[in-house]
Amino acid sequence: MDYKKTLLMPKTGFPMRGNLPNSEPKRQENWEQQDIYQKVQDRTKGRPHFVLHDGPPYANGDIHMGHALNKIIKDFIVRYKSMTGFYAPYVPGWDTHGLPIETALTKKKKIDRKKMSIADFRKLCEEYAMNQVNSQREQFMRLGVRGDWWNPYITLEKEFEAEQIKVFGDMAKKGFIYKGKKPVYWSPSSESALAEAEIEYHDKRSGSIYVAFKVIDGKGVLSEDDAFVIWTTTPWTLPANLGISVHPDLEYSVVKTGGRSLVVASGLFDEVKTTLEWDDAVVTKTIKGNELEHIVARHPFYDRDSLVMNGEHVTLDAGTGCVHTAPGHGEDDFIIGQKYGLDVLCPVDDKGVMTNEAPGFEGEFYDNINKKVSEMLEEAGALLKLSFITHSYPHDWRTKKPVIFRATAQWFASIADIREDLLEAVRKTEWVPAWGETRLHNMVRDRGDWCISRQRAWGVPIPVFYGEDGTEILTEETISHVSTLFREHGSNIWFEREAKELLPDGFTSPHSPNGIFTKETDIMDVWFDSGSSHQGVLKERDDLVHPADLYFEGSDQYRGWFNSSLTTSVAINGIAPYKGVLSHGFVMDGEGKKMSKSLGNIIVPNDVMKQLGADILRLWVASVDYQADSRVSDPILKQVAETYRKIRNTFRFLLGNLHDFNPETNSVKQEDLQGVHKFMLVKLNELTNRIHDDYKSYQFLNVYNNFRNFCTVELSSFYMDISKDTLYIEHADHPERRAFQTVMYEVLTSLTKLIAPILPHTADEVWENLPGQTEESVQLTDMPSAIEQGDYDGLKAHWNAFMRVRDEVLKALEVARNEKVIGKSLQSSLTLYPNEQTRKLLKETESLSKLFIVSNVRIASVTEEIPSDAQVFEEIAVLVEKAEGETCGRCWQVSQTVGEQENHPSLCSNCAETVNKHYAHVE
Structure with a gap:
């Protein structure tokens, strides 16, 4: 007799190798055909909402590992919520306006925008953006992210733009929108104003100069032999100098040195003395800062006054305590200049070129005049010291080139008017990690008004008209009409029609007695676009709610989307657009370095999926502490793939040993399970409860560790190991064999559901092979709950x-x-x-x-x-x-009963009895 035929060996159609790069796309096609997203929504309709509002990625280029981390974690959250009693729709979005798309067309596509109208150029921008959206959508879907992919929100869509105009109008109606001339971050490389969220800091080498400003009217406090000493690292701003700021409460010293009489803050005297090598310096007089107010000095190389003013912004952190003040080139400078009635002089044009308001420098790029400024100062005897320093300096986050402060007429959203409301909204929000609250609180507390205008073509126009006298026309009627036009035609109509054609029929204004109107040419900051999504998406779509339960993005969005969304929502709704905010860090290489083409250390999600599969990439996401910076490399991914192999083998073993198990007819009743079987259900309960807690607290690394340990320790190293003799050797209906199968079925069903948010492709594959299932996908089920086990503590203590x-x-x-x-x-x-x-x-x-x-x-x-x-x-x-004894030829145990039965001389008595009773027909 062939005894192998009497063994109940594992059988399953679930292969050992997942072949994920090939099998996952087929499974995703099946999901599309099933319309699995809609089936999940239909199944959970009527449950309480849980809305994770998607922060829109920018539609330009292939997705990177940061995108993958972000979207996959969102998918973990949404999938878990939909399996635990919530209606959790997920509407993906895209941010589609802004400079990068303009740049892509002009540089990559070689489009000459000067040879076409703005409207025609914008049409090319829209076409390019939509191609990018389609490409990124395909890549996000390949990650296995479930969402309403064919009905997303896109900021260039007519409906979204119409709602954005309403947000602008509502803020204007409440007095939060205004136009003013003040210094803003200006990018000469982009020829546009920038918001704080568009600024990043890099090291820059700059000239560091100390300059003497000679007193020409000392007001009886100083003599005309005295001079104020200022320090600056932006020599190019000296042509715009109109004043010197001193702190009213600080003490200032008049210092005799080298035949000169110089004024510096007493608290910085020793530092300045060392830096300027004043070996013979003697303090001849000390004066309070408030006594210096209104003293007049002379500009070092122009025939112009420089007024001494009292300013609270002056500190003793560095410099001389006498601050060079150019109201057209700094926020503090502007504020104090307004207080003292100074002009807002800004002799720099859009491209960063000096104008004729800076005699001697006109036509030159601002950063190229530093040497000439130093030469003129030296010629005038005003240059006390020139050196060079490397310091952190603001740069344009798109072009990576330095920005400047430049006073221009811009549109602003007031932060000062709603600051306390914003801070209160921050306090009411749940933050994970907790430090997020402090971070955004400090940003709101310290930020100035938000510059929302940009001097570009590709974006949502600022819907403002101007009368013949230059007065701004911004009314409920005009806003409503423009919003309606945008909803019907899109925002391009603003550039296709004349101002009169964009106004309501018969519109008149006392500011235009002849009926002649013009329109604003600036567009809105792209952060205003995405920052309006709570209105254009959450409030507009029937399947969503406002405020969202959760916003989840990278930690850079505290200054970006979290911030702009908060501002617009509080301004028009009085509340934050989110109940909770969760953030993640950046993705670095295996050594913790930033990925870059030059270093050759970039890991591309598409490459990972082609080589290993999306589920391996998703498992990597679960395996990292995403709230900090995460590391990824080929060796790290190989380790994750090995963990996946162990998990898959666990699934395969369990499936293989359920090949003849029908849960309806073969299950052992829970109350009849004893000993190790009941203990395994206790361990399963503990795992289930832990994983629920981990998912709820967004601790996916804990889900990963707990799940992996259960598979490799509780199952592979114990329960599965001790089960083999019984499962393979005893007859099909042996009570102990059915007990093992009953527990394995419960374990496998629970494990498949518990890991489904993380490994959806593999979980669905397991589900297809699991006996007794009626649902077509594990996605259409709920998470398992713990099974009551009676004397839980006693049982657990015994088996532990x-x-x-x-x-x-x-x-x-x-x-x-x-x-x-x-x-x-x-x-x-x-x-x-x-x-x-x-x-x-x-x-x-x-x-x-x-x-x-x-x-x-x-x-x-x-x-x-x-x-x-x-x-x-x-x-x-x-x-x-x-x-x-002898080794049994069937069960491989060593027994002294081998050969006791003549018809089966190579078997132990137990195997011989089993074969005689259940396999007599086997040859």
């Missing part, structure tokens, strides 16, 4: 204690194997010498030989001495010997 003893027995077996006493553990016979407590434990535990996977176990009597060759542990001593 046993597992400690088992670990010691396994160590003894390993030593015996290394010493060649035995080969496989089934060749061994154990004699156990337990302490009193462990003896009681072992007596209460059935089937010790199966639990230790040996052929024989004997518990020594209390009077027996522990032999010298036994291995002694804390709770037990173990003697491992070679088992006596």
Whole structure:
């Protein structure tokens, strides 16, 4: 007889190798055909909402690992919520306006925008943006991210633009929008104003100069022999100097040195003395800053006054305590200049070129005049010292080139008027990590008014008209009409029609007695676009709600989307657009370095999916502490792939041993399960509860670790290991075999659901092979709940204690194997010498030989001495010997009953009985 035919070996259509790069796209096609997203929504309709509002990625270029991390974590959250009692729609979005798309067309596509109208150029921008959206959508879907992909929100869509105009109008109606001339971040490389969110800091080498401003009217406090000493690292701003600021409460010293009389803050005297090498310096007089107010100095190389003013912004952090003030080139400078009635002089044009308001420098790029400024100062005898420093300096986040402060007429959204409301909204929001609250609170507390105008073509126009006298026309009527036009035609109509054609029929204004109007040519900051999405998406779509339950983006969005969304929502709704905010760090290479083409350390999501599959990429996301910066590299991904292989093998083993199991007819009742089977359900309960807690608190690394450990320790190293003899050798309906299968079915069903948010492709594949399932996808089920286990504490205590003893027995077996006493553990016979407590434990535990996977176990009597060759542990001593008898040709146990039955001489009595009774028909 072929005894192999009498063994119930595992059988499953679930392959050992997932072949994910090939199998996942087919599965995703199936999801599309099933319309799985809509089926999930239909199934959960009527449940409480959970809305994670998608922060729109910028539609330009292929997705990178930061995109993958972001979208995959969102998918974890949404999938979990939809399986735990919530209606959790996910509407992806795209940010589609702005300079990068203009640049892509002019540089990559070689489009000459000067040879076409703005309207025609914008049409090309829209076409390019939509191509990018389609490309990124395909890549995001390949990640396995489930969402309403064919009905997303896109900031260039007519409906979105119409709602954005309403947001602008509502803010204007409440007095939060105004136009003013003040210094803003200006990017000469982009020829546009920038918001704080568009600024990043890089090191820059700059000239550091100390300059003397001679007093021409000392007001009886200083003489005309005295001079104020200023320090600046922006020499190019000196042509715009109109004043010097001193702190009213600080003390200032008049210092005699080198035949000159110079004024500096007393608190900085020693530092300045060292820097300027004033070896003979003597303080001749000290004066309070408030006494210096209104003194007049002379500009060092222009025939122009420089007024001394009192300013609270002056500090002793660096410099001289006498601050060079150019109202056209700095926020503090502008504010104090307004207070003292100074002009807002800004002799720099849009391209960063000096104008004729800076005699001697006109036509030159601002950063190129520093040397000439120094030469003119030296010629005038005003240059006290020139050196160079490398310091952190603001740069345009798109072009990576330096920006300047430049006073121009811009549109602003007031922060000052709603600052306290913003801070209150921050306090009411739940922040994860908790430091997010402090970070945004400080940003709101310290930020100036938001410059929302840009001097570009590709964006949503600022819907303002001007009368013949230059007065701004911005009314409810005009806003409503423009919004309606945009909803019907899109914002390009602003550039296709004349101002009169964009106004309501019959519109008149006292500011245009002849009926002649012009229109604003600036567009809105792209942060105003995405910052309006709570109105254009959350309030407009029937499947969503406002405020959203969660915003989740990278930590750079505290100054970006989190901030702009908060501002617009509080301004028009009085509340934040989100109940909670979660953030993640950046993705770095394996050594913690920023990825860059020059370093050759870039990992591309598409490449990972082609080589390993999306589920490996998703498992990597779960395996990192995403709230900090995360590392990824080929070796790291290989380690993750190895973990996936172990998880997959666990699934395959469980599926293979359920090939003849029908949960409806073969399950053992919960109350009839005993011993190790009940213990495994206790461990499953613990895992289920832990993973629920981990998902709820967005701790996906804990989900990963807990799930992996359960598969490799609780299952592979224990329960699955001890089950094999029973599953393979006993007859199909043996009670112990069905008990194992019952527990395995419960475990596998629960594991598949618990990991489905992280490994959706693999979970669905398992689900297809799982017996007794009626739902077409695991995505259409709910998460498992813990199963009541009666005497939970007693059962757990017993088996936890046993597992400690088992670990010691396994160590003894390993030593015996290394010493060649035995080969496989089934060749061994154990004699156990337990302490009193462990003896009681072992007596209460059935089937010790199966639990230790040996052929024989004997518990020594209390009077027996522990032999010298036994291995002694804390709770037990173990003697491992070679088992006596013959090896059964079917179960491989060593037994003295082998050959007892004549018709099966190579089998032990148990196997012979099983074969005779259940496999007599086998040849």
